[in-house]
Amino acid sequence: MTSRSRGWVVGRIAGAPVLVTPSWFFGALVLTLVFAPTVRSWFAPRMTTTGVLVVAFAFVLLLFASVFLHEVAHALVARSRGHRVTELALTLWGGHTAYTGPGGRPLDGVLVAVVGPLTNLALAGAFWVAFQLQPIGTVPSMLLFAGAVSNAFVGFFNLLPGLPLDGGQILESIVWGATGSRSKGTLAAGWVGRVVAIGVLAWALLWPLLDGGTPSWVTVVWAALIGAFLWSGAGDAIKGAQTRARVATLSARGLAVPAVVVPVATTVAGVSVAAAGSPGAVVAVVGPSGEPVGWVDPAAVANVPAARADATPVESVVVPFPPGSAVTSDLEGDALLDRLAHGSSGARVVPVLEAGRVTGVLDVARVAAALRR
Incomplete structure (x- = not known):
């Protein structure tokens, strides 16, 4: 405004x-x-x-x-x-x-x-x-x-x-x-x-x-x-x-953190297995049709006892993506900032889509830091 x-x-x-x-x-x-x-x-x-x-x-x-x-x-x-x-x-x-x-x-x-x-x-x-x-x-x-x-x-x-x-x-x-x-x-x-x-x-x-x-x-x-x-x-x-x-110079593709994608039916133990081979990646959860559901909070995963990890659904450690908050990987410059300002609904992390699939997540704080630099 x-x-x-x-x-x-x-x-x-x-x-x-x-x-x-x-x-x-x-x-x-x-x-x-x-x-x-x-x-x-x-x-x-x-x-x-x-x-x-x-x-x-x-x-x-x-x-x-x-x-x-x-x-x-x-x-x-x-x-x-x-x-x-x-x-x-x-x-x-x-x-x-x-x-x-x-x-x-x-x-x-x-x-x-x-x-x-x-x-x-x-x-x-x-x-x-x-x-x-x-x-x-x-x-x-x-x-x-x-x-x-x-x-x-x-x-x-x-x-x-x-x-x-x-x-x-x-x-x-x-x-x-x-x-x-x-x-x-x-x-x-x-x-x-x-x-x-x-x-x-x-x-x-x-x-x-x-x-x-x-x-x-x-x-x-x-x-x-x-x-x-x-x-x-x-x-x-x-x-x-x-x-x-x-x-x-800002682009969703350049600022996105790679995502390891798991289905919503995954357990907490499955999340740990999926993330083991991709250090630094964020675990993103998708629905039955591949739609973004949320991202896994590592702190919440750490609080789940190892004995219960196989029986704990991933939804219990997920931070939901606001509906309609996804950005496409080709967004750049003003178009990217405008999309984040009007579509993120105040979320800190939003999904990044390429060809309709979740390929990464974008941390709004990381965008702000890149702009300040």
Whole structure:
């Protein structure tokens, strides 16, 4: 199950809840205070402090409305490509759209990603046209001008080719399509994302110096915050790709422990005889039609007195397999993990089948250990 962000649900789009997270209010407050001096410089001394804050907050609402439309575009295209949208959230950093789907395809990643920045660039054009039609020096003209500039910046910035930006998802999908490996695409876009993060801070520090000026501490702080956000997102993407690569190496056949198969009519003494020639194997019990019944617990066998082993049925020392928990030996990667997550019913050991016959057992703990390695 996908975890949902904390926040208040204010509506639904594309079948998913629209959330306003607590961090959004902090972001809105900070942006209002940051933009207020710009408003004051346009309208001083004609506007009071209250008026300046109101206009600055109006710009913030306009900016977040643009970001919201960016996320709506992601959601609508994701749903049109067969994915299930799970949430649209407005956050400190703008917003995000979460969706799930059956594996996905490189083209899906490109289409879902590119439509967000294109929405902002279209809004920038619309705001610019509207700005040209307004008298200069009015509040509407200033808001339209700021809307055009901010949307152009958001659109172009999001197209930079590094995760977690939309351009990074586009790069990830292109490398994925070219190599056939999504993990390679994610790794490439994650490392480029780290370069972008460093570049953002370097731009804030070096550009003013190259222009003969001094870096603004406000710009440097914002660049550092944005760079830290990008660095963190890129790092998460790299870790995710490495995990996905490890998952791809997992296979039921490679992780299974060989099984010595005995019929359900066997006695405990018969189990000992059958297992004697196969050290390290697990004894699996099958029914009359070869269906998996369970696996023999060595500790339970050891507790049966030798004098009673011939008369004790194997069922008395069997740990049953949950119905439908068997995995086929050809399962690998995500398909194997998904099968274990949804079909093992919490069992520690499940049977492995090849051509309908029990050939081994799979210890879920062994799978988890292999994934950690």
